[in-house]
Amino acid sequence: MLELRIALRFLWRNKVQSVLIILGIAIGIAVQVFVGSLITSLQDSLVDETVGSSAHVSLEPAGGQVAFPFTAQDRATVSADPHVTAVAAVQNLSALVPLRDGSVPVSVKGGTLADLDSVYGLSDKLVSGEISLTGNHIAVGKDLAEQNGLAPGAAVQLVLADGSTVETVLEGVFDLGAQAANERSVFSGLELASSALGLPLDRVSGVEVQIADVFDSPEVAAGLQSVFPQITVSEWQAKNSDLLTALQSQSTSSYMIQVFVIIAVMLGIASTLAISAVQKTRQIGILKALGMSDAKTGLVFLYQAGILGVIGTVLGIVVSLALIAVFGVVAASGDSGLFPIEPRLGFVLLSAGIGIAIALISAIIPYRKTARLDPIQVIQGG
Amino acid sequence: MADTITVSNVTKEYGTAVKTKALRGVSFRVAGKEFLSIIGQSGSGKSTLLNLLGLLDRPTEGSVSLLGTDVGALSKKERAAFRNRHLGFVFQFHHLLPEFSVRENLLIPTWIGGSKGAAGVPAETRKRAEEILDFLGVGQVADKSAEQISGGQKQRVAIGRALMNSPDILLADEPTGNLDTENSALVYDLFRRIHREMGTTFVIVTHDRAIAQQTDRIIEVRDGLVSQDVQNEYLDGRGGSSK
Ligand SMILES: Nc1ncnc2c1ncn2[C@@H]1O[C@H](COP(=O)(O)OP(=O)(O)O)[C@@H](O)[C@H]1O
Numbered sequence: 160m161l162e163l164r165i166a167l168r169f170l171w172r173n174k175v176q177s178v179l180i181i182l183g184i185a186i187g188i189a190v191q192v193f194v195g196s197l198i199t200s201l202q203d204s205l206v207d208e209t210v211g212s213s214a215h216v217s218l219e220p221a222g223g224q225v226a227f228p229f230t231a232q233d234r235a236t237v238s239a240d241p242h243v244t245a246v247a248a249v250q251n252l253s254a255l256v257p258l259r260d261g262s263v264p265v266s267v268k269g270g271t272l273a274d275l276d277s278v279y280g281l282s283d284k285l286v287s288g289e290i291s292l293t294g295n296h297i298a299v300g301k302d303l304a305e306q307n308g309l310a311p312g313a314a315v316q317l318v319l320a321d322g323s324t325v326e327t328v329l330e331g332v333f334d335l336g337a338q339a340a341n342e343r344s345v346f347s348g349l350e351l352a353s354s355a356l357g358l359p360l361d362r363v364s365g366v367e368v369q370i371a372d373v374f375d376s377p378e379v380a381a382g383l384q385s386v387f388p389q390i391t392v393s394e395w396q397a398k399n400s401d402l403l404t405a406l407q408s409q410s411t412s413s414y415m416i417q418v419f420v421i422i423a424v425m426l427g428i429a430s431t432l433a434i435s436a437v438q439k440t441r442q443i444g445i446l447k448a449l450g451m452s453d454a455k456t457g458l459v460f461l462y463q464a465g466i467l468g469v470i471g472t473v474l475g476i477v478v479s480l481a482l483i484a485v486f487g488v489v490a491a492s493g494d495s496g497l498f499p500i501e502p503r504l505g506f507v508l509l510s511a512g513i514g515i516a517i518a519l520i521s522a523i524i525p526y527r528k529t530a531r532l533d534p535i536q537v538i539q540g541g
Numbered sequence: 542m543a544d545t546i547t548v549s550n551v552t553k554e555y556g557t558a559v560k561t562k563a564l565r566g567v568s569f570r571v572a573g574k575e576f577l578s579i580i581g582q583s584g585s586g587k588s589t590l591l592n593l594l595g596l597l598d599r600p601t602e603g604s605v606s607l608l609g610t611d612v613g614a615l616s617k618k619e620r621a622a623f624r625n626r627h628l629g630f631v632f633q634f635h636h637l638l639p640e641f642s643v644r645e646n647l648l649i650p651t652w653i654g655g656s657k658g659a660a661g662v663p664a665e666t667r668k669r670a671e672e673i674l675d676f677l678g679v680g681q682v683a684d685k686s687a688e689q690i691s692g693g694q695k696q697r698v699a700i701g702r703a704l705m706n707s708p709d710i711l712l713a714d715e716p717t718g719n720l721d722t723e724n725s726a727l728v729y730d731l732f733r734r735i736h737r738e739m740g741t742t743f744v745i746v747t748h749d750r751a752i753a754q755q756t757d758r759i760i761e762v763r764d765g766l767v768s769q770d771v772q773n774e775y776l777d778g779r780g781g782s783s784k
């Protein structure tokens with residue numbers, strides 16, 4: 160591989176130039192990987208905050224109704240959709256909790272502990288007390304408990320819309336991760352909520368469904384709607400169009416940044432290689448006079464680009480992963496408000512491929528310039 | 542046996558809009574292993590002629606045959622391979638590659654010609670490089686960078702590079718144009734010894750009549766035409782004779 164050997168010597172001879180362009184590529188790739196991973200993780204984190212522990216698709220009673228029948232057969236039908244990962248049949252009711260400083264509005268969700276765990280992961284989010292949701296036991300959000308001095312063991316009265324009351328006992332406090340939810344949420348067993356609403360156990364006021372990829376929700380919702388035409392099926396994206404627009408424009412600006420970084424890197428390599436091709440005109444001319452073919456002399460610059468591209472890209476990825484790791488340490492240490500960045504292998508490999516590809520593309524001009532060089536132009540001169 | 546060189550009615554025009562006729566119908570033959578010079582004033586067409594002999598350029602009209610091959614019929618790639626295999630070049634400027642050591646500069650033509658490139662240089666090729674370096678008196682600087690040696694040494698290394706692939710014809714364009722008298726004399730002594738010991742045909746372009754007088758045959762070019770082609774027997778003390 161004479162061309163490779165010459166390419167290495169040319170690069171070695173102009174060490175400063177080579178190091179600078181490698182750094183240029185490395186910084187470009189590092190920015191590209193870091194920004195790309197940051198935005199992806201930010202979006203994942205936003206989506207997770209929004210729907211991580213709530214329904215992705217909901218079955219609700221059609222207009223005017225308060226409940227609909229949901230049999231074991233129906234549950235099996237919903238679960239049969241391969242996207243579906245969790246199904247919870249729930250009774251939703253609003254209530255007031257009379258406390259020292261007046262009444263606090265809460266929304267009570269009744270369901271079996273297994274169902275509620277599958278959607279909300281309640282058992283894992285317990286911060287004090289215990290959770291069984293048997294009999295008249297309820298669990299409440301962290302902020303609701305703290306703001307009103309409620310602790311496990313406390314008696315809590317729920318006042319329903321029709322003025323009737325339900326006496327319950329607080330058994331556990333959970334943290335759903337968002338303050339708004341923690342201020343209003345109360346969970347109870349299915350029986351307690353059903354009897355409060357005056358409904359039999361096989362008629363529910365809602366079914367909450369979680370799916371593997373949250374962005375599949377419109378498709379899953381449409382599928383369920385066609386199976387249950389008498390029920391209203393809704394999905395989270397339709398209810399969160401503002402968030403989705405924000406995510407979309409964030410993605411667009413992230414792509415723009417990445418594209419411009421890549422263009423800058425490409426211009427950098429292209430100009431460096433073009434300068435190198437001019438600097439090495441005499442050498443290329445003499446190599447041709449000695450019998451090296453046009454294509455092979457051109458290859459020298461392709462190899463140079465490849466070597467610069469590979470080293471720069473690898474260095475860039477190492478730097479970006481280091482940045483991500485540092486970011487992760489800062490995020491993990493206390494109340495920075497940061498979230499950890501998860502570098503995705505596919506994206507990192509794609510960025511590496513792009514880095515090497517643009518290096519090779521940048522070599523096209525010097526490749527052609529070199530291939531066209533006529534040795535007579537250089538051998539007569541010093 | 543085929544002629545070493547046959548040049549028939551060769552013309553060379555440069556330019557498209559404004560045409561310069563650098564050669565206007567040149568013919569000559571080199572039958573065996575000769576040691577000849579091409580002489581003429583600056584601008585007479587010597588370098589143009591040498592570039593045609595070196596397959597670095599193509600004639601506008603006429604034909605050039607080297608070692609029995611009509612080189613006009615060769616593709617660009619075949620011409621490059623022919624140069625590597627059969628021709629050696631020495632220019633006014635040494636054109637060594639500063640990125641490589643003296644020894645590596647010598648090996649470059651074998652790398653270019655070798656099927657395995659730079660990877661597998663056979664031991665006998667390495668040995669040949671050492672022999673040539675010693676023969677040229679630059680063995681002691683073999684490991685230095687091509688930049689770190691003197692001007693005279695550089696030109697000797699360039700000659701060594703031209704010899705590496707045992708060329709049939711060595712083409713030299715003002716090879717001592719950049720050297721002092723002492724180094725020039727050394728180079729012509731070397732050329733003579735190479736011609737004698739290796740049987741290489743030499744075509745040396747020069748504008749210096751004193752140098753041409755040391756060769757066996759002098760072809761004089763004037764305004765793109767051969768004005769004189771003489772066997773030079775001066776060196777043998779028998780005086781020149783017109784051919
Ligand atoms: N590449 C070229 N383009 C145009 N004219 C050229 C070129 N090379 C040589 N010439 C012209 O051709 C003539 C012969 O040049 P050259 O062969 O270099 O002469 P010499 O080597 O005898 O000095 C000169 O008039 C020169 O100007």
Ligand SMILES: [Mg+2]
Nearest residue numbers: 587588589714
């Ligand atoms: Mg000349």
